[in-house]
Amino acid sequence: MILDPRTPSGPLEQRWTKAKEEMRLVGPINRHKFKVIVVGTGLAGASVSATLGQQGYDVHTFTFHDSPRRAHSIAAQGGINAAKNYQNDGDSTWRLFYDTIKGGDYRARESNVYRLAQVSANIIDQCVAQGVPFAREYGGTLANRTFGGVLVSRTFYARGQTGQQLLLGAYSSLMREVHEKRVKLYTRYEMHDLIVKDGEAQGIVTRNLMTGELEAHTAHAVLLCTGGYTNVYYLSTTAMASNVSATWRAYKRGAFFGNPCYVQIHPTCIPVSGTYQSKLTLMSESLRNVGRVWVPRKAGDKRHPNEIPEDERIYFLEERYPTYSNMVPRDVASRNCQEWCNKGHGVGISGESVYLDFREAIAAEGEPTIRAKYGNLFHMYHKIMGEDPYKQPMKIYPGPHYVMGGLWVDYHLMSNVPGLFVLGEANFSDHGANRLGASALMQGLSDGYFVAPYTVANYLASKINTQPLSTDDEVCKEAIDNSRNTIDRLLKSKGNQSAESFHRRLGKILFDKVGITRTKEGLQEAIKEIQELRKDFWENVRVPGDANYVNQELEKAGRIIDFIEFGELMARDALHREESCGGHFRAEHETADGEAKRDDENYAYAAAWGFNGIDEEPTLNKDELKFEFAKLTQRSYK
Amino acid sequence: MxxxxxxxxxxxxxxxxxxxxxxxxxxxxxxxxxxxxxxxxxxxxxxxxxxxxxxxxxxxxxxxxxxxxxxxxxxxxxxxxxxxxxxxxxxxxxxxxxxxxxxxxxxxxxxxxxxDLLVDRAAFDRIQMAGGYISVNVGNAPEANSILIPKEVSSEAFEAAVCIGCGACVAACKNASAMLFVSAKVGHMSMMPQGRPERHDRVLNMVAQMDEEGFGSCTNTLECSAACPKEISPKWIQRLHGEYIQAATVTRR
Amino acid sequence: MSWLTRIFTSSVGKKFLAGLTGLGMFLFLIAHVTGNMTLFLKSKVGAEPAFNAYAKKLHELPGFAVGEALVLLAFFVHIVLVIWLSITNRKARGEQGYSEVRSKQPAQSQWALMASKSTLYGGLIILVFLVVHLIDFRMVRFMDGSLATQARVVDALKVPWRAFLYSIASLLVGWHLFHGVQSGFRTMGLRHPRYLTYIQKIGTIAAILIGVLFASMPVAIFIGFIK
Known part of the structure; x- marks a missing residue:
């Protein structure tokens, strides 16, 4: 099936304006009659809840955390892009659009990306007005820095804690609406299923994590803001509870999953050291502004990094990409790091890391300056590794960090199931096959503050004079029963292995075979291994306790089985895409000098997979990408 | 190894x-x-x-x-x-x-x-709800650079804004007081020019909610700051005292 | 809610008033100890001791009664508020306390920490002492209208248990001030690190001086230095 993305036509810069003008509105006196469910309280969820609340809709917001402020947006470090051109260095809306399209290796929709670039400036205004303490110059104006894949300074930041500050801003706006009783907040509620009736999304099933109670909540529209699925790799930079369950269960109810194989493996993570290690910690990309990446020229050189003289080091990114050097996009940097480690130049105990060196920056700018800009990152590194990065280079290695894939949505951020909107990282829309640094925060807030409030209103306008579905409806009962059956099945399993042990095994399969570099054989093996793992899970997992009170193992097991099912779809998508683009690198498809080789003739589309049953092959639907403005070229950062 | x-x-x-x-x-x-x-x-x-x-x-x-x-x-x-x-x-x-x-x-x-080791910290959310925000609707915001904020002011506000809401201050305080948490919120927002219009109501309402939740009061023992994983300074508590007294004595309400 | 009830019922307001009254009494103690130092002045044989003259002058000051009433009120407010706050603070931990508590403050702050933790108990002991002290030297005026004289002070403090109680209580007052003065200034909202350092230093010196000077009197009387 060919999907209709409902993108407007006409000149690129007028599309969003035109679309907004054509959208239907809901009058202020009618808004309280419309009930909207928001799942998730990260940047996208908190911002859209606050905005719809301010406008007067009856908003019901759910989070499985104890507080909306815990959402994983909080961990974003480096910054947020905006085409303000405060630095007068040639930035513009067009250039942010172009950089994003090119950075995404021409696998994103032009209209979406241009809209993102357009509203980026408003985001900064909004956040500043909320009191976000962005970094500033001595004159009192906002400061900027550079991020990977671009040649301008357009990234706004709050030391290495930009995500935290933006989320606290959105959270405070949300809490104001909760206080004003315009948003009803449900904490420690996990979404278990999507309620679909007459082909429209009309509610969700939740489990109260405190009491175990399963409830149906119905509404005129459901907004999923549930983040990405990077945690499918087990060892990733995302939080332990980050999951795919909300989007996966929506997929099982008919929503299409877009580009699940597009994963961003971030080059600068603290490498794996412990046997029981539970996660990877990211060192912000902004460190590549001042740090230089290198490995010893001689393979297997075991000397202390400070003892390796300058001419025996190879600054491989600077050599290969003179224009962008250490600031190449993440996918490019990760692949190069892995290549040098595979060639035996890797450092550290496992030989799976490269150096990120700040010696020159510290000498040039002085330790206090570096400390002021990156102090918290250096501190984090020191804590985890027990080594002082002011005195010796950091060791870094690529780790799964972000996913560009997600539920398929049209220009209105609505999935193929009417009434189901998907915002932020949970959707597939704006980053193509690779996301540039400091663009995730931009997209989450753009969707939540400036896009969804219009498009959701447009949808609701067509629902005037309708009531939300009764929670006694048969479909609600069926959905609750469905969730209860899964829970019962998990609790009845008679094995003796923890759910987490299966997650670790899944992560290993995916990182090895659906990771930085993928091959046809590897992907075929992965599919088979994941299917076996799923079988093994149901036979050997043990979930202690019952479903009537707090049961963290039960919560975890439910998310992990979704990951296992989903991992197979990832591998299938990667297998079908016979090209290399952005974060999806197929060893069979590379240019003569080892860069990703796209196949625009056959694969210039977003793959939107439809569910046919857990043991059935999914259906591939295509969202054809047209490039009318950005010329399709081989991406080059040389 | x-x-x-x-x-x-x-x-x-x-x-x-x-x-x-x-x-x-x-x-x-x-x-x-x-x-x-x-x-x-x-x-x-x-x-x-x-x-x-x-x-x-x-x-x-x-x-x-x-x-x-x-x-x-x-x-x-x-x-x-x-x-x-x-x-x-x-x-x-x-x-x-x-x-x-x-x-x-x-x-x-x-x-x-x-x-077991899991506690309910929803009280912090309710304190935040009572006034820990700047009332600005989406669409209201002026151009970001139209209000200049001295670098040192912004940096100082940031030092309070880094609070992660973990509750260690309460746990470590001999009085189970939430003053470091509340003062970090109040301090961050009252330092930023955007937060000044509501500063009086904010501090009065947040402190009232803090009292209602059953937290203790501050006796300047400074253990909160020593336990704070973000090392937030106790000076914010002193700042809150100043803010509170000012608000309590001059507020129109 | 009126603004005054809010101050008296909120934790921060109570704390502020406790701090304010505390600092007021700190000023009173400075005056008290300075005046009492006249005990150490040698007077000519046969002439009236300097202390007696000072006492007389002091009581003849215009508005003395008002000042005395204010000090008494400050004591009362301070004590009531602090006990009230302490009860709330006790409850705030909840029914189940910790099995073990350790400080994360640096070693040099441990004295301050102890002072802070013992403020309430120290304060309660001081309260008991105050009752004795007022009976000793203030009640007589209600009974016969006479002022405390050096002779009476010496007579009273020659008694071993009084000498002991007075010197210990004086040191306790110093210990109380060691935490109280800097805490009071913090509660007033003083926060600039530049001034806070001075306040801490001055507070510490003042606390030691006041404690030692008050204690020096009963000791000097007991050993017969002051007659």
């Missing part, structure tokens, strides 16, 4: 809010010095599950010290012995082979224990 370790763990086990809890002693195998405290609990839980026992419930999420979800009283110290550290950032290499670790939940009337 990682070294294996033996530790004796005294862990508070409590079935639910109303149950009477008690300490249980565990000596998990396979511990290594490069594990964090939370990874140690993962390891213990794996073993408890394999033995058919109930795993220890504890809250955690980002495991990099920013989400504020984790928090355990370790040997009588909130987030353990190191300063500027969350529980997830505390590694076993900090302890000696053979040590005994006592793990207890945060204890405060306003933070009731839900299960």
């Amino acid at each position: 990682s070294k294996s370790m033996k530790l004796t763990l005294h862990i508070w086990r409590q079935a639910n809010r109303h149950a009477k809890g008690k300490f249980e002693v565990y000596t998990p195998s396979d511990l290594t010095d490069d594990m964090s405290i939370l990874e140690m609990l993962d390891c213990l839980n794996d073993q408890l599950i394999a033995d058919g026992k109930d795993p220890v419930t504890f809250e955690h999420d980002c495991r990099e010290g920013i989400c504020g979800t984790c928090g355990i009283m370790i040997n009588g110290m909130a987030h353990g012995p190191d300063r500027g550290t969350t529980t997830c950032q505390l590694y076993l290499r900090r302890f000696k082979d053979g040590d005994t670790l006592v793990l207890e939940p945060w204890r405060a009337k306003a933070f009731p224990v839900i299960k």
Whole structure:
């Protein structure tokens, strides 16, 4: 099936304006009659809840955390892009659009990306007005820095804690609406299923994590803001509870999953050291502004990094990409790091890391300056590794960090199931096959503050004079029963292995075979291994306790089985895409000098997979990408 | 290289809010010095599950010290012995082979224990709700650079804004006072020019909510700041006092 | 809610008033100890001791009664508020306390920490002492209208248990001020690190001076230095 993305036509810069003008509105006196469910309280969820609340809709917001402020947006470090051109260095809306399209290796929709670039400036205004303490110059104006894949300074930041500050801003706006009783907040509620009736999304099933109670909540529209699925790799930079369950269960109810194989493996993570290690910690990309990446020229050189003289080091990114050097996009940097480690130049105990060196920056700018800009990152590194990065280079290695894939949505951020909107990282829309640094925060807030409030209103306008579905409806009962059956099945399993042990095994399969570099054989093996793992899970997992009170193992097991099912779809998508683009690198498809080789003739589309049953092959639907403005070229950062 | 370790763990086990809890002693195998405290609990839980026992419930999420979800009283110290550290950032290499670790939940009337080491910190959200925001609707915002903010003002406000809401200040305070948390919020927002219009109502309402939740009051013992993983200065509490008295005496309401 | 009830019922307001009254009494103690130092002045044989003259002058000051009433009120407000706050603070921990508590403050702050933790108990002991002290030297005026004279002070403090109680209580007052003065200034909202350092230093010196000087009197009387 060919999907209709409902993108407007006409000149690129007028599309969003035109679309907004054509959208239907809901009058202020009618808004309280419309009930909207928001799942998730990260940047996208908190911002859209606050905005719809301010406008007067009856908003019901759910989070499985104890507080909306815990959402994983909080961990974003480096910054947020905006085409303000405060630095007068040639930035513009067009250039942010172009950089994003090119950075995404021409696998994103032009209209979406241009809209993102357009509203980026408003985001900064909004956040500043909320009191976000962005970094500033001595004159009192906002400061900027550079991020990977671009040649301008357009990234706004709050030391290495930009995500935290933006989320606290959105959270405070949300809490104001909760206080004003315009948003009803449900904490420690996990979404278990999507309620679909007459082909429209009309509610969700939740489990109260405190009491175990399963409830149906119905509404005129459901907004999923549930983040990405990077945690499918087990060892990733995302939080332990980050999951795919909300989007996966929506997929099982008919929503299409877009580009699940597009994963961003971030080059600068603290490498794996412990046997029981539970996660990877990211060192912000902004460190590549001042740090230089290198490995010893001689393979297997075991000397202390400070003892390796300058001419025996190879600054491989600077050599290969003179224009962008250490600031190449993440996918490019990760692949190069892995290549040098595979060639035996890797450092550290496992030989799976490269150096990120700040010696020159510290000498040039002085330790206090570096400390002021990156102090918290250096501190984090020191804590985890027990080594002082002011005195010796950091060791870094690529780790799964972000996913560009997600539920398929049209220009209105609505999935193929009417009434189901998907915002932020949970959707597939704006980053193509690779996301540039400091663009995730931009997209989450753009969707939540400036896009969804219009498009959701447009949808609701067509629902005037309708009531939300009764929670006694048969479909609600069926959905609750469905969730209860899964829970019962998990609790009845008679094995003796923890759910987490299966997650670790899944992560290993995916990182090895659906990771930085993928091959046809590897992907075929992965599919088979994941299917076996799923079988093994149901036979050997043990979930202690019952479903009537707090049961963290039960919560975890439910998310992990979704990951296992989903991992197979990832591998299938990667297998079908016979090209290399952005974060999806197929060893069979590379240019003569080892860069990703796209196949625009056959694969210039977003793959939107439809569910046919857990043991059935999914259906591939295509969202054809047209490039009318950005010329399709081989991406080059040389 | 990682070294294996033996530790004796005294862990508070409590079935639910109303149950009477008690300490249980565990000596998990396979511990290594490069594990964090939370990874140690993962390891213990794996073993408890394999033995058919109930795993220890504890809250955690980002495991990099920013989400504020984790928090355990370790040997009588909130987030353990190191300063500027969350529980997830505390590694076993900090302890000696053979040590005994006592793990207890945060204890405060306003933070009731839900299960084992998991406590309910919703009181913080309610305090935030009472006034911890700047009332600006989407679409209202002026151009970002139209209000200049001196670098030092913005940086100082940032130092308060880094609060992760973990509750260590409450846990460590002899009075279970939430003053460091509240003062960090009040301080951040009252320093920023955008937050000044509502500063009086904000401080009065947030303090009123704090009192209602049953937190204690500040006696300037400064233990909160020592326990704070973000090392937020006690000066914010003093600033709050100033703000409060000003607000209480000059406010029109 | 009126603004005054809000101040008296909120934790921060109570704390502020406790701090304000505390600092007021700190000023009173400075005056009290300075005046009492006249005990150490040698007077000519046969002439009236300097202390007696000072006492007389002091009581003849215009508005003395008002000042005395204010001090009494400050004591009362301070004590009531602090006890009220302490009860709330006790409850705030909840029913189940910690099995073990350790400080994360640096070693040099441990004295301050102890001072802070013992403020309430110290304060309660001082309260008991105050009752004795007022009976000793203030009640007589209600009974026969006479002022405390050096002779009476010496007579009273020659008694071993009084000498002991007075010197210990004086040191306790110093210990109380060691925490109280800097805490009071913090509660007033003083926060600039530049001034806070001075306040801490001055507070510490003043606390030691006041404690030692008050204690020096009973000791000097007991050993017969002051006759």
